Amino acid sequence: MGDMLEDVIRDREEIQEQIRSLKELKEMAASYGYDISEPAKDVKEAMQWIYFGYLGAIKEQNGAA
Numbered sequence: 001m002g003d004m005l006e007d008v009i010r011d012r013e014e015i016q017e018q019i020r021s022l023k024e025l026k027e028m029a030a031s032y033g034y035d036i037s038e039p040a041k042d043v044k045e046a047m048q049w050i051y052f053g054y055l056g057a058i059k060e061q062n063g064a065a
Contacts, residue, residue, distance in 0.1 A: 021056070021060075025052060025056045028052065028055070028059075029049075034048060034049075
């Protein structure tokens with residue numbers, strides 16, 4: 001039972017970290033004037049959303065996020 005509890009705690013921590021990262025990504029996109037909380041309306045927006053994901057990953061790796 002202890003292993004299961006540890007798994008649940010670890011899963012919750014990972015999900016919380018993902019939520020935090022998504023909020024930071026949304027804030028970064030908003031600083032560029034984009035609202036990525038809604039689906040992209042066209043291909044141009046979809047590519048912009050992908051770019052924000054890429055930019056967020058690079059910032060995280062470099063410690064700038």
